[in-house]
Amino acid sequence: MEWRKLREQQENMLSPFAAKSVNSYGRLLYEEKCPIRTDYERDGNRILYSMDFRRLRHKTQVFFNAKNDHICTRMEHVLNVGSIANTIARTLNMNQDLTYAIALGHDLGHAPFGHSGERVLDKCVKKIDKNASFKHELHSLRVVEKLATRISKEKIYESCGLNLTFEVKDGIVSHCGENYDEFIMHRDLSKTPDSLKNVKRTDSPYTLEACIVRLVDKIAYVGRDIEDAVRVKLMDMQDIPKDIRNELGNTNGEIINTLVCDMIENSYGKDCIQLSKSKGEALEKLINENVRLIYKADKITRYEKIAENTLEGLFDNLLESLSDFEKLQYRDNKVYRMFYKYIIDKGYDESVSDAQKVVDFVAGMTDSFARACFEEIYWM
The missing domain is CATH 1.10.3210.10 (Hypothetical protein af1432)
Structure with a gap:
């Protein structure tokens, strides 16, 4: 039946x-x-x-x-x-x-660090294209349709x-x-x-x-x-x-x-x-x-600065790393190798901007993974 x-x-x-x-x-x-x-x-x-x-x-x-x-x-x-x-x-x-x-x-499609993270990614993409934006509900659609x-x-x-x-x-x-x-x-x-x-x-x-x-x-x-x-x-x-x-x-x-x-x-x-x-x-x-x-509240807004520094640092660095995409797979830093594999696995076509690729990667991170990636890249 x-x-x-x-x-x-x-x-x-x-x-x-x-x-x-x-x-x-x-x-x-x-x-x-x-x-x-x-x-x-x-x-x-x-x-x-x-x-x-x-x-x-x-x-x-x-x-x-x-x-x-x-x-x-x-x-x-x-x-x-x-x-x-x-x-x-x-x-x-x-x-x-x-x-x-x-x-x-x-x-x-919510970014790490809640609505604070959403606002940071929105600011980051607007630096590249003033007509672009990051809104979690729109990104949620992108997740279920493509990512x-x-x-x-x-x-x-x-x-x-x-x-x-x-x-x-x-x-x-x-x-x-x-x-x-x-x-x-x-x-x-x-x-x-x-x-x-x-x-x-x-x-x-x-x-x-x-x-x-x-x-x-x-x-x-x-x-x-x-x-x-x-x-x-x-x-x-x-x-x-x-x-x-x-x-x-x-x-x-x-x-x-x-x-x-x-x-x-x-x-x-x-x-x-x-x-x-x-x-x-x-x-x-x-x-x-x-x-x-x-x-x-003061405790929330002070921690938001940490979230902002983390996501903005990830966005700027990963975007710059795409200037030589093929080299990413050979970099010592494992974050770059993960980013390379992510892009390959998603099979992006030429219509997708580098900024969008970075947003897709970063927005999918958990809070702890975003912090770990930030430290991996910026640790002296």
């Missing part, structure tokens, strides 16, 4: 606003269907098993080089988004497989990343959670696979499942960042204004529960995903408090 077809039939019980896997725009390259899993579930598995996902375990969420094992990493944040988004999708009768796949993949490797026995998929469905890729690239005042999301059904060629980080997602992930991204990090900041004694929960705590709660768990219940209450049976005005405004205020108390 084709169990997948039975599961696809069960999708007819979903909300009329849900994305059905049988209606997917599909993959860039054709593949035989899995006999058990839907296409969206298969995408989630590919992301989960990828090397890029594994490296999230050693990438910063907010707190650099944390010695406390209970401080949130980028991987834990991604799993938190997946858990919260799935709860909402299940209750709203949306496609959970699609929701979870988008959540798992939404930060695959991640999925080797098959025919080796026909190596040039198209994970070969994910359009809906999952659209959700990944459209997840931008840095618009603090955004708490009502409408899907854009005019999008097609061609839309991904000129996508902007502000574009609305194609599916409501992706809209859920986009809003949940903020819900997942805002309370957890406070929890971590309290744990490392950077602040106290009482530092948050009382009116915000009265509206959302006094713990990470209370904040998540309040916002999840509110989102479900205000989105059920509607062709949009939204929070109420009062909760949405309270969430925006809370994120701005996080900016003031955590993200711009």
Whole structure:
């Protein structure tokens, strides 16, 4: 029996606003269907098993080089988004497989050292080309479309990343959670696979499942960042204004529960995903408090200088090393040899700039590997 077809039939019980896997725009390259899993579930598995996902375990969420094992990493944040988004999708009768796949993949392109690293790489590429930029959600799309490797026995998929469905890729690239005042999301059904060629980080997602992930991204990090900041004694929960705590709660768990219940209450049976005005405004205020108390705290900004020096040093040095590419494979320094092998393995064509090759290599690093490479290059 084709169990997948039975599961696809069960999708007819979903909300009329849900994305059905049988209606997917599909993959860039054709593949035989899995006999058990839907296409969206298969995408989630590919992301989960990828090397890029594994490296999230050693990438910063907010707190650099944390010695406390209970401080949130980028991987834990991604799993938190997946858990919260799935709860909402299940209750709203949306496609959970699609929701979870988008959540798992939404930060695959994050640079080491969190948003600090993202800003450094953006500054580095702008030195080369003022029209260029580095945004982690756009790079996440690049990872799943080109950089991640999925080797098959025919080796026909190596040039198209994970070969994910359009809906999952659209959700990944459209997840931008840095618009603090955004708490009502409408899907854009005019999008097609061609839309991904000129996508902007502000574009609305194609599916409501992706809209859920986009809003949940903020819900997942805002309370957890406070929890971590309290744990490392950077602040106290009482530092948050009382009116915000009265509206959302006094713990990470209370904040998540309040916002999840509110989102479900205000989105059920509607062709949009939204929070109420009062909760949405309270969430925006809370994120701005996080900016003031955590993200711009002296301990964080001082360590950001180390991150900036590390990534800028790597970028400048590796870019210069490409002036004589063939010599890289014979250099004594193992970083250059790894960089050479990376470029060969990716099979770049002539349209890819040297700066892009460096960005691809550096953005894929974990925090600790980036520091080790920096020391290997600059150690006297």
